[in-house]
Amino acid sequence: MATSTVGGQKRFSLNPATLAWIGLIILCLGIGIISALAVFWNGLYITNMSDSVPWGLWITIDLSAIALGAGAFTLSAVVYLFGLKRFQPIVRFAVFVGFIGYSTALLTLVMDIGRPDRFWHPWVYWNVHSVLWEITWCITIYLAIMLVEFAPVIAEAKFFDRYPWVRKIAKYLHKLAPFLALLGLGISLLHQSSLGATYGIVKSRPIWFKPSMPIMFILSAIAVGPALTMALAYIAEWVSGKKSVPDDVLRSIARFSGFVLLVYGYIRFWDLAAVTYYGRTPSVSEAFNLLRQQTPYNFSFWVFEIFVGIILPAILFLTPRFNRNPGYLVMGALFAVTGIVINRWNVTVGGLFVPLSYSPGTLYQLEPGKYFPGLPEWGVAIGIIGYGLAMLTLGIRYLPLFSKEEHS
């Protein structure tokens, strides 16, 4: 956006670019709301999901949004637990991005369940054996933690000049920051990996059922979450024209991301080797054959998940030639985000494509679960993106997301 002004302008100048941006957000939100209403009215019938592929685009968005929100707990832990105060200036922003990610996921989840009116059931009717129950609890608790962590920032907004007691409470809450960071770390580690376990524990699905699922999910989240925070910080800086977080801090985050991406890549490599080569089973080989023959799984795996999602960003984040240039870092983050979204899609839809086999005979075969999102699903997805952009824009404009030094 070409609205960079020197020294931080007080009001948005309503130049064409800003107007276009606001218009775009409103358009996205409008499409989203219309699609959501259509889904609530007609039921999930109007989506393209089916009994053989009961989860699709929306679950992919959930998983991606939560993974992309992982910058919050990672960077909070870095500052409050490992005491690397250098990263203090970005913590608030990271928590803000995390909050957007998690609230996005919850919104999409409400769309995705058949009975949105019963969204509160997991809190009342417990099934402690269910990973999904655990995830629901963790996500809501963590959302609450982020709200508390973030309360001081909201309290600093101009609006609260009139209510000093709000500031007082916020100041007290801020003292809880290290404790909240610890709690947040624990809960995030739990549910970020449980999201992988959601798939990893399903013993009837050959390409899901493996213990590496949770590990790959959490590693990819730890890698990509902070990278997205870093990229958004740069973009915020370019848009607002204010230098908020020192370059070396952002570059350190990128380097951290790069290293974790390499670790993630390493685990993926071994997972691939173990599952498809050294320890392959007939059902898994068959499943992968089917995916290779009938879907672009192979292409999207190697090109998007591995090359675009891991190798490219690792190069951009780690080599001095590229990581001194913010443009490359933002590009790297974009690649990594693409990789993680495609990965979540491949896991979900790829896994469901492979039909179950339970008949004792040799003839009967279920159809492969073909799925491509329908219009209402895309509509809701666009609305969700609009929500994220709107929150980011409002936050960057109205909240002190990058306050200078916090004395603790």
Add this chain to the structure above:
Amino acid sequence: MSKKKTKLKLELTRRDFLIVGGAAAGSVVASQLLTTGPLSPFANIKQEQVEGIEEAILNVTGHRWGMVINLDKCIGCEYCLRACSATNDVWVDIPSENNDPEKKRPEKPWNIVVNEKTTAGTPFYFSRPCLHCGDAPCVEVCPVKATYHREDGLVIMNYDRCIGCRYCEIACPYDARKFNWQERTDVNPYIPTWGIAEIPRRPRGVVEKCTFCIHRIDAGLKAGYIPGEDLEATPACVNICPVGARLFGDLNDPDSKVSQIISTETTIRLREELGTETSVYYIIPREGL
């Protein structure tokens, strides 16, 4: 300390020594506590107990309803499918009328009947209700306990609690679950020819499944009937089978028909390697599988 130049030499103070020593001792103690000690999650699991858990799953005191399906007898008439769809008012696309292969969401029955072949190529018919697993993946994953085990081993849905997340549908190894994607508006073609609807239609947005005609079992027991013996208390699919390929009864009762058959004939259960301990046993075709 800070005035000194950093040295590479390792200096071990008494304090450091105590910390390191303490940590080492602590780890040893912790490892013992966690592997065999009272804190260990595995400490109490011994072989007998593993078997005990299985017994707890399988040998519920009281009834444990089960079914035997004789693949050798089955003639593929689909009567079971039809009676089931009428009795439980299941939305099913009649196969002959569903000639649209592009239809994105065919309405599948609770109780499928399909053509099958043995490895040798001999055709046979395979049918499958819900298998009512003793260790059911769907029950494990449901976040709200909307699907649960009854005392008598049946896996049942609570349609008032289900949130429609469809995780059970994904976790079920036997494709036995069906989601209500829309409000029912169809006219059930199997009613009244094959029976009348004995339970209400399920609302939009919940997952549904075969219940072994639980309404008949419960009402029948109350009225003094024996499920599997008396038609009033027996699932519709079992009653209607013209060749007696389906048997129903109490697996915990050694004198029931199902227990007798299981103890005398060779039976298999579907995907036994998953450890689901299904309550449905199959007698395989005479030619083998």
